[in-house]
Amino acid sequence: MYAIVEINGQQFKAEAGKKLFVHHMNDVEAGQAVEFENVLLVDNNGNITVGTPVVEGAKVECEVVSPLVKGDKVLVFHKKRRKGYRKLNGHRQQFTELTIKNIIA
DSSP states (O other): OEEEEEETTEEEEEETTOEEEEEOOTTOOTTOEEEEOOEEEEEETTEEEEOSSSOTTOEEEEEEEEEEEEEEEEEEEEEETTTTEEEEEEEEEEEEEEEEEEEEO
């Protein structure tokens, strides 16, 4: 059984026992239970239910493993040829790590 759920404006495939890295959630702590009710699709062993826009009564229960995880560094390099202009900028995205506990459909 899996579900497509919308978390912080992004869609994720949620299966029980899997880990998700979602955009940083400010008001959560490690070990806290979180529920998401924007379930867009549910597949229950081949029986697919598509929401319009969400599936009524469906929700995904998660547990916060780590409230702040930093992603890999992405380097952004700008250069204008023959002008002597070079600029290097780095960025590390912040994520929240979740574990899917249960899918209620």
